[in-house]
Amino acid sequence: xxxxxxxxxxxxxxxxxxxxxxxxxxxxxxxxxxxxxxxxxxxxxxxxxxxxxxxxxxxxxxxxxxxxxxxxxxxxxxxxxxxxxxxxxxxxxxxxxxxxxxxxxxxxxxxxxxxxxxxxxxxxxxxxxxxxxxxxxxxxxxxxxxxxxxxxxxxxxxxxxxxxxxxxxxxxxxxxxxxxxxxxxxxxxxxxxxxxxxxxxxxxxxxxxxxxxxxxxxxxxxxxxxxxxxxxxxxxxxxxxxxxxxxxxxxxxxxxxxxxxxxxxxxxxxxxxxxxxxxxxxxxxxxxxxxxxxxxxxxxxxxxxxxxxxxxxxxxxxxxxxxx
Amino acid sequence: xxxxxxxxxxxxxxxxxxxxxxxxxxxxxxxxxxxxxxxxxxxxxxxxxxxxxxxxxxxxxxxxxxxxxxxxxxxxxxxxxxxxxxxxxxxxxxxxxxxxxxxxxxxxxxxxxxxxxxxxxxxxxxxxxxxxxxxxxxxxxxxxxxxxxxxxxxxxxxxxxxxxxxxxxxxxxxxxxxxxxxxxxxxxxxxxxxxxxxxxxxxxxxxxxxxxxxxxxxxxxxxxxxxxxxxxxxxxxxxxxxxxxxxxxxxxxxxxxxxxxxxxxxxxxxxxxxxxxxxxxxxxxxxxxxxxxxxxxxxxxxxxxxxxxxxxxxxxxxxxx
Numbered sequence: 001x002x003x004x005x006x007x008x009x010x011x012x013x014x015x016x017x018x019x020x021x022x023x024x025x026x027x028x029x030x031x032x033x034x035x036x037x038x039x040x041x042x043x044x045x046x047x048x049x050x051x052x053x054x055x056x057x058x059x060x061x062x063x064x065x066x067x068x069x070x071x072x073x074x075x076x077x078x079x080x081x082x083x084x085x086x087x088x089x090x091x092x093x094x095x096x097x098x099x100x101x102x103x104x105x106x107x108x109x110x111x112x113x114x115x116x117x118x119x120x121x122x123x124x125x126x127x128x129x130x131x132x133x134x135x136x137x138x139x140x141x142x143x144x145x146x147x148x149x150x151x152x153x154x155x156x157x158x159x160x161x162x163x164x165x166x167x168x169x170x171x172x173x174x175x176x177x178x179x180x181x182x183x184x185x186x187x188x189x190x191x192x193x194x195x196x197x198x199x200x201x202x203x204x205x206x207x208x209x210x211x212x213x214x215x216x217x218x219x220x221x222x223x224x225x226x227x228x229x230x231x232x233x234x235x236x237x238x239x240x241x242x243x244x245x246x247x248x249x250x251x252x253x254x255x256x257x258x259x260x261x262x263x264x265x266x267x268x269x270x271x272x273x274x275x276x277x278x279x280x281x282x283x284x285x286x287x288x289x290x291x292x293x294x295x296x297x298x299x300x301x302x303x304x305x306x307x308x309x310x311x312x313x314x315x316x317x318x319x320x321x322x323x324x
Numbered sequence: 325x326x327x328x329x330x331x332x333x334x335x336x337x338x339x340x341x342x343x344x345x346x347x348x349x350x351x352x353x354x355x356x357x358x359x360x361x362x363x364x365x366x367x368x369x370x371x372x373x374x375x376x377x378x379x380x381x382x383x384x385x386x387x388x389x390x391x392x393x394x395x396x397x398x399x400x401x402x403x404x405x406x407x408x409x410x411x412x413x414x415x416x417x418x419x420x421x422x423x424x425x426x427x428x429x430x431x432x433x434x435x436x437x438x439x440x441x442x443x444x445x446x447x448x449x450x451x452x453x454x455x456x457x458x459x460x461x462x463x464x465x466x467x468x469x470x471x472x473x474x475x476x477x478x479x480x481x482x483x484x485x486x487x488x489x490x491x492x493x494x495x496x497x498x499x500x501x502x503x504x505x506x507x508x509x510x511x512x513x514x515x516x517x518x519x520x521x522x523x524x525x526x527x528x529x530x531x532x533x534x535x536x537x538x539x540x541x542x543x544x545x546x547x548x549x550x551x552x553x554x555x556x557x558x559x560x561x562x563x564x565x566x567x568x569x570x571x572x573x574x575x576x577x578x579x580x581x582x583x584x585x586x587x588x589x590x591x592x593x594x595x596x597x598x599x600x601x602x603x604x605x606x607x608x609x610x611x612x613x614x615x616x617x618x619x620x621x622x623x624x625x626x627x628x629x630x631x632x633x634x635x636x637x638x639x640x641x642x643x644x645x
Binding site for chain 2: 010071097098123124125126127128130131132134157158160162165166168169170171172173174175176177178179180181182183184185186187188189190191192194195196197201202203204205206207208209210211212213214215216217218219223224225227228230231232233236237238240241242243244245248249250251252253254255256257258259260261262263264265268
């Protein structure tokens with residue numbers, strides 16, 4: 001089995017590091033493509049032994065499972081580019097926040113009658129094999145495809161199937177969650193330093209305390225509130241600390257954060273559904289590099305007010321598969 | 325080597341579970357004592373195969389390393405009770421927040437010239453072997469004693485030696501830290517449920533995200549701010565979320581929390597140093613049970629500033645076995 005990544009940024013890099021550490025796939029069976037070879041993650045991927053290319057079409061031809069690891073607004077662009085190259089064996093897994101399975105299927109159906117599509121939301125701790133991943137299955141993907149994806153993603157953390165309508169909420173919670181944690185850890189370390197600890201020790205102790213608490217919660221059947229109670233001895237230091245947190249509306253800030261991330265995700269999905277890819281969304285240099293790929297031409301570039309904006313078709317009509 | 329716990333509450337229970345899961349000591353070589361046999365943790369300890377007793381003196385006799393796992397205001401009470409039973413081999417490790425090594429040495433020196441005392445601050449995730457522990461070494465404890473304690477505590481998480489004056493700050497950060505985390509995951513799960521997730525999944529994803537992020541930070545040389553930047557794609561969902569957190573002063577609340585816990589710890593230490601153990605701090609039923617132990621009796625309890633104190637019938641400085 002070969003795995004390919006369209007996109008060679010943070011997500012592709014984190015997934016490749018996790019998969020290889022888990023030993024589920026050898027790096028020589030992984031291909032990644034990206035028009036921008038200057039990304040720091042590109043050299044990281046090369047060092048791991050991944051086949052790197054500037055051609056998305058090459059990634060498709062070399063892979064069975066294809067992860068779309070590009071930013072949401074680039075997805076339609078990529079789908080039009082690789083659509084003609086999709087074959088029966090291909091399983092397309094989109095990791096893009098807010099991009100629906102139906103929008104991907106709609107685009108690919110111009111090229112192929114039964115595109116196998118899945119959608120997943122994961123997060124960067126896959127790099128240390130402690131990721132949180134959910135996935136939803138598209139119209140033409142089979143049970144075995146779901147199991148295959150789940151096997152891959154479970155090697156790098158928690159993975160479960162969900163209904164697609166939950167994925168935006170998952171984005172707000174565990175997709176963005178690591179950023180909330182990094183911010184909290186920075187602040188906790190500041191607190192430790194304020195009270196006299198050296199910085200390195202403060203960062204270490206803060207991270208270890210969060211890690212240990214999270215592990216306790218995952219290993220326990222108890223409610224987080226019960227676990228919190230167990231740590232608060234009467235009149236002690238911890239309950240004093242909790243009071244100041246509650247006084248500042250700590251909990252509410254975290255609920256706000258999950259909500260804000262989820263809402264923004266839904267907004268990005270809405271914008272994408274309008275199919276407004278303005279030319280401004282794609283760098284001229286990137287566009288030039290893609291146009292240099294064999295078999296890709298551009299037609300009908302609007303001035304930004306046209307409904308379809310930029311679209312890329314090969315020189316055959318839609319609906320006709322271009323053979324390799 | 326045998327290990328004893330004076331006190332059989334949350335901390336003793338968590339440490340025993342972690343140490344036995346780590347395989348560093350067999351539970352039958354562990355003794356724990358408490359006058360209160362109704363604590364739920366007592367049952368847990370019994371089930372683990374620990375020797376449980378109501379006699380602190382028995383714990384001392386059966387152990388080489390003795391963890392003092394009782395609340396801070398009980399420490400002087402316990403030291404007076406066991407002081408005359410301390411021998412050369414004993415290493416006393418106090419886990420009580422805010423109780424200084426010097427206050428413990430001062431009390432024990434009434435009974436034994438060179439008590440080996442160490443002080444540690446740990447936290448409850450020792451129960452899943454992901455604790456955070458620091459320790460400081462007392463006047464008469466050796467380098468080997470430090471290494472022994474470090475070996476034990478490193479089997480259940482991170483452990484490092486520090487200067488004693490840092491321990492109160494550590495209490496505020498990693499001692500209380502798990503409570504901050506449990507509160508955070510509860511709130512994150514509420515957020516997930518608000519946006520449509522079932523509760524169990526929301527708790528699972530919130531805890532997993534926190535665990536993964538902490539693991540990334542521990543395994544990385546990078547600054548937490550850099551790791552945060554890496555997760556925030558331009559115009560994306562995450563940076564929107566971070567903005568609302570910052571607007572509410574999220575970071576400041578956590579700094580406040582660490583400070584409040586540390587300040588309270590120092591205050592508890594100050595109160596303890598006054599040596600005011602009011603009678604009200606000890607339940608009559610507990611006091612009665614301790615008094616039933618052989619070799620313990622009370623002097624006349626008056627209104628002395630020292631409140632209750634316990635002496636056995638021999639003179640101080642005469643070792644009683």
